[in-house]
Amino acid sequence: MSDTAPRNPSGAPQMLADALLRSASGTTALLRVTGTNTDTSMSEVGLVATTFADVPVSPVLMRKLRPTWQENGESKWELLVSATSVEQQINTLDLPSAQSLFAMTLAVTVAGQDYLIESIASNEAFGQVYLYRLLLREARQQAV
């Protein structure tokens, strides 16, 4: 039987998640997002240096996953991201959802190291997301 009892929206789970992330030595991650393409034909074939912006999200927490991943030996990490911070950036960038923010993200930088997003999950309580969990893989060095 489903629970249909009405509940007032509360920010308590988000505040609790933020407090836990901060207390567990939470840090800042930078989401490298792309600007909207204007010149389609050149950007579609990799000719235009697309405009990038680093969007900070904080507090976040990195944790290394058990090394079951084998493909090319890169380490895999899970990034726990504060939903409050993501919401702020969604409002700042005037985006419809967190999914669209992550879809625009080319790489995530934490402590100078770039990571690629493998998958995204979220944790909810009382119908509100309080934590995003990004599965990350270490990015390889790119030419300067």
Add this chain to the structure above:
Amino acid sequence: MQNAKDSFYMALRTRLTEINPQRTILVRGAVRPGILVEEAEAPFSQFPSDVFVLRWLCLAVDMNLDSTMTGEQCEIVYQTCGTQSFGGLDRGRALSAMDEELMAMIQPFYTPKLNYAATPPAAMLTRVFWDEPVFSPIVTQRDRLSRSATVLVYSYEEQGE
């Protein structure tokens, strides 16, 4: 070689907009025709559904000609889970529709070679041409059907390339 790859992609892209303008994808904040080059986009952890993804594979070169001819193998990968309104039960039909669109996009088997590094793109002297696509068997992964088609794309190297 890069000009041939760019020209091939742009030819398919232009043809797709005429064949099925509804097939689009939102990439980097822009709505584009539903075809993209894998190596010119952010790395995918999973291919997007209902769009054509071009992946460049082998390269062969024939230097025993007046102009060097190159042949590059292009794999066109596409997959679908069907539509929500049919609960995914139309995924077979959706894949067939993509098969037909691809066959229509491929013809005619040539396009002018352009240099897209110039603005506007500069026409070159030769054409890019290709042979008939070779379709792979359908791969079924639970609710997703995928297929790829391989095309050999030929071009002559011109001065300055």
